[in-house]
Amino acid sequence: MSSSTGASLSDELPDPDGRPPLRGDDANTGRAGDKVFGGLAIGSGIVVIAMVVLIAIFLLFQAIPAIGDDKVNFLTSREWNVSGRRFGILQMLWTTVVTSVVALIIAVPFAVAIALFLTHYAPRWLAGPAATVIDLLAAVPSIVYGLWGVIIVAPKSEGLQNWLSDVLGWFPLFAKVPSVGGGTTMFLVSIVLAIMVLPIVTALTREVFSQAPAAHQEAALALGATKWEMIRTAVLPFGKPGIISASMLGLGRALGETVAVLYILSALPDSSKWTWSLFNGGDTFAAKIANSASEFTGGTSTGAYIAAGLVLFILTFVVNAVARVVIERRKAFSE
Amino acid sequence: MGKRIDVKDLNVFYGDFKAVEGVSMTVEPRSVTAFIGPSGCGKSTFLRTLNRMHEVIPGGHVQGKVMLDDEDLYAPGVDPVAVRRTVGMVFQRPNPFPTMSIRDNVIAGLRLNGVKNKKVLDQKVEESLQGANLWNEVKDRLNKPGAGLSGGQQQRLCIARAIAVEPQVLLMDEPCSALDPISTLAIEDLIGKLKEQYTIVIVTHNMQQAARVSDKTAFFNLEATGKPGNLIEMDDTQQIFNNPSKKATEDYISGRFG
Numbered sequence: 001m002s003s004s005t006g007a008s009l010s011d012e013l014p015d016p017d018g019r020p021p022l023r024g025d026d027a028n029t030g031r032a033g034d035k036v037f038g039g040l041a042i043g044s045g046i047v048v049i050a051m052v053v054l055i056a057i058f059l060l061f062q063a064i065p066a067i068g069d070d071k072v073n074f075l076t077s078r079e080w081n082v083s084g085r086r087f088g089i090l091q092m093l094w095t096t097v098v099t100s101v102v103a104l105i106i107a108v109p110f111a112v113a114i115a116l117f118l119t120h121y122a123p124r125w126l127a128g129p130a131a132t133v134i135d136l137l138a139a140v141p142s143i144v145y146g147l148w149g150v151i152i153v154a155p156k157s158e159g160l161q162n163w164l165s166d167v168l169g170w171f172p173l174f175a176k177v178p179s180v181g182g183g184t185t186m187f188l189v190s191i192v193l194a195i196m197v198l199p200i201v202t203a204l205t206r207e208v209f210s211q212a213p214a215a216h217q218e219a220a221l222a223l224g225a226t227k228w229e230m231i232r233t234a235v236l237p238f239g240k241p242g243i244i245s246a247s248m249l250g251l252g253r254a255l256g257e258t259v260a261v262l263y264i265l266s267a268l269p270d271s272s273k274w275t276w277s278l279f280n281g282g283d284t285f286a287a288k289i290a291n292s293a294s295e296f297t298g299g300t301s302t303g304a305y306i307a308a309g310l311v312l313f314i315l316t317f318v319v320n321a322v323a324r325v326v327i328e329r330r331k332a333f334s335e
Numbered sequence: 336m337g338k339r340i341d342v343k344d345l346n347v348f349y350g351d352f353k354a355v356e357g358v359s360m361t362v363e364p365r366s367v368t369a370f371i372g373p374s375g376c377g378k379s380t381f382l383r384t385l386n387r388m389h390e391v392i393p394g395g396h397v398q399g400k401v402m403l404d405d406e407d408l409y410a411p412g413v414d415p416v417a418v419r420r421t422v423g424m425v426f427q428r429p430n431p432f433p434t435m436s437i438r439d440n441v442i443a444g445l446r447l448n449g450v451k452n453k454k455v456l457d458q459k460v461e462e463s464l465q466g467a468n469l470w471n472e473v474k475d476r477l478n479k480p481g482a483g484l485s486g487g488q489q490q491r492l493c494i495a496r497a498i499a500v501e502p503q504v505l506l507m508d509e510p511c512s513a514l515d516p517i518s519t520l521a522i523e524d525l526i527g528k529l530k531e532q533y534t535i536v537i538v539t540h541n542m543q544q545a546a547r548v549s550d551k552t553a554f555f556n557l558e559a560t561g562k563p564g565n566l567i568e569m570d571d572t573q574q575i576f577n578n579p580s581k582k583a584t585e586d587y588i589s590g591r592f593g
Contacts, residue, residue, distance in 0.1 A: 215430040219493070221391055223444040223500065224420030233443060237434035 066303025095282035103193035146263030197250035208242030372555035377564025429489035431481035487518020
């Protein structure tokens, strides 16, 4: 199973004799097939690495002059006025990260529950078709999610959002924002993003749960564990690194989602009206960049958007690095 | 502690397939009973009916009675979970929980029972590890992963985990078949010690082992593949190995088949 973190479950699972997976057999017959395949494999690896490096270089070269020209602090300003050369990313950073994190908070419990249902509770005749239906969610184009979100869900969720802000309004995250109506808020974006990342997180966690060793499940049952206790003792701990890497992959997708966010999210009523609230509008990096495609006239203004793209790029890198560290730290207990 | 097991006319099924037929036997409290027989004869399957673990496999069910003292394990309303807390099990491959420390492995069953008092748990950890002849080897690294131990130590850790919940009966399904001779000896010594407190039933492919550790031996066989397994005979271990009453038993023990 591959993952966004580059950590693979199979890295951690030695074969039954305890040896690491087969690697580094130097036997070389010198036949044409060996040479072609070896060349292709090495070539593909180099191309992938070169692409990442070149993209980073492109972003840096375009972004640095623009940031140098910036009249406000690029990282700490919430102002975005490209023609006035005043651009700061803080508002976009906030909107991007918060919508994605809230989406994960909603999606991961559902994904884990669905995966557990499919692997341990559903009868066999149901598990296969149900898994296919979940996978189909991933095949829905994001534009469809965007339209569905703005036309159907936004008005229907307005009541829930008003209720939440009435009850929890004392907490800044849930404060009322009167100028944003119709439910097209960061909160709604989070819900739609949660649905969009659900299939991928579910599919990966299901994969991991189905590999939980039968020996450990039997051990728990033989101790007198109920089904849920068995899952808590033998399945969830085994699946934890998988849940984390699946979540990070979902987070990566949510961070970069463009079209659905672009359709749903209201712009901030006025650039000065930024609040902590989830019931506010805003811009994510990707949506802002996509929305401003007509302004790409070269020079500093384009560079400003590319700088924003660079931040998104770095953000995704950090997410993956954190996931990697979390998984590494658990390795001692998962052999 | 240690209860008597009384099995009457037990048939074991997987779905429609009858895996074991017509077994009746009595296992005395605080004794060691060995099940021997060729592969596929149903001895492991039968063993797993004694704590209802065979029901974990979809379609697994039985006809007949298994009495633990006066209690029928298959009476309606008996919860398999409760049965498994009374009848512990040790498996062929050592299977300590990989995500848990040695200490947490030992008290996993107590945690399930809701024991939280740290003092009680600490005491139980020492007691169970002492009971499994493992305490001296691991007392300085109780918080290290259980998976870091050797195979034999892991198997004794599993025994400690099983006896920590104070079962009445301990079932062992080929507990030494994945271990080296030294570790096997350690487990066999342990079985001799455990039978002072527990009723022990052990499945083994190693006939010398059956002869060494058990008081009684039961020989299982099947007529042909696809047919259900039967209990051929059960007697004192001495008797089975020196003077079996059935021809099939003698053939198996003397190595003429199996």
